[in-house]
Amino acid sequence: MNLMKKRPYLTMIHDLEFRNTTEKGLSLEKVHERILHFMRLDPKAEYKFIIGTDCQVHTGHTKFITGVVIQRMGKGAWACYRQVIIPRTFSSIKEKLSTETSYSEEIALFFNEQRRSEMEDIVLPFVYQGASVEMFIHIDAGTDKLKNKTAMFVEEMVRRVESMGMVPIIKPDSYVASSYANRFSKKPYHPTEAGITLSNGIL
Structure with a gap:
């Protein structure tokens, strides 16, 4: 009889809900509402709407964090993130x-032409006073081959983002991916996180 305890293991977790320091359980619809509300508070401002994803390889899993940020230039920001946990370690830099780019694209697809227009309509009456909204995807890669192992793949990722009608930003300026999302991807996932618990060794 095998008395060894079965080792718990993870299955893939693909969160469709977002969170930040004050809220959790936000659907994409709620995220969009929060963004519109933030913009309406100051419709004459300059805004950057940014999506960016970072990943970290941990023991037995790879954690992807996608951040969504609406930045009011010089006047703060509203941000949230979601996670995807894949129960294997990624060794390929290109993969x-x-x-990472795919998960950013997934969120960008939700912000379709209609939803982007709703954001643009807020600042439209004030464009001659400097109001604007620009939309970006931050890519966690750079072109400096001495500093970035990802350099040879940058062009492909840039083309993918451009094909979605968004502006790609790479290192060292892709701070939503390399700084905001990275802040949360660095922490290994634990099965009890967000109230999810193990049952019979299976998540």
Whole structure:
């Protein structure tokens, strides 16, 4: 009889809900509402709407964090993030970068022409006073081959983002991916996180 305890293991977790320091359980619809509300508070401002994903390889899993940020230039920001946990370790740099870009694209697809127009309509009456909103995807890669192992894959990721009608930003300026999302991807996932618990060794 095998008396060894079965080792718990993870299945893939693909969160569709977002959170930040004050809220959790936000659907994409709620995220969009929060963004519109933030913009309406100051419709004469300059805004950057940014999506960016970072991943970290941990023991037994790879954690992807996608951040969504609406930045009011010089006057603060509203941000949230979601996670995807894949129960294996990614060793290929290209696979990691491509998957990061895919998760950013997934969120960008939700912000379709209609939803982007709703954001643009807020600042439209004040464009001659300097109001604006620009939309970006931050890519966690740079072109400096001495500093970035991802350099050879940057062009492909840039083309993918441009094909979605958004502006790609790479290192060192892709701070939503390399700083905001990275802040949360660095922490390994634990099965009890966000109230999810193990049952019979299976998540």
